[in-house]
Amino acid sequence: MRITRNLMAAGALTALAVGATTALGTTTASAAPNVTPQSVCGSAYKTVNSAPIGSLGTVYLTYNSSNGKNCVATIRANPGKATYVATYIYVPDTDASAGDDGNYTSYAGPGYVYGKGHCVSWGGTISNVYVSVDNSNCAALKESRVTGVR
Incomplete structure (x- = not known):
């Protein structure tokens, strides 16, 4: 149980790090598909x-x-x-x-x-x-x- 929780936490941190890197590396004009x-x-x-x-x-x-x-x-x-x-x-x-x-x-x-x-x-x-x-x-x-x- 502890290993599973640690793996999930590591996966979540990796996803956050990748998301932050992606967000900082893109321009302000990139957006979600439902742009108006x-x-x-x-x-x-x-x-x-x-x-x-x-x-x-x-x-x-x-x-x-x-x-x-x-x-x-x-x-x-x-x-x-x-x-x-x-x-x-x-x-x-x-x-x-x-x-x-x-x-x-x-x-x-x-x-x-x-x-x-x-x-x-x-x-x-x-x-x-x-x-x-x-x-x-x-x-x-x-x-x-x-x-x-x-």
Whole structure:
């Protein structure tokens, strides 16, 4: 009984050590499979637009009305082995931009900019498939979307 308990304790400590090493060695943009735009950007951010990136995932544009900021997040449809994932947002009127990119298991982001009262351009990439959205969320200009393969 004591040997079994000691083996179980040793196994638990090994699992904790491996988990801690893994957690410290990964980037902040790796997450569990059930990632939402709100879990990336914050619960106050509401999804105002989105664009599919082929069948690989979706890039989301969110907005927080209390602070006037937009946030973008690119979320993979099927998290798994790390692959290139990117997200970006740009406000042409103010030249403000933000984004994130790297080899991630489930998402890239968040990227925040102040966008209240401004048109925004935003997009994302997963592997070699990308989508870009220009002149988004503004009344004066028509939105333009481009999806392609790099």
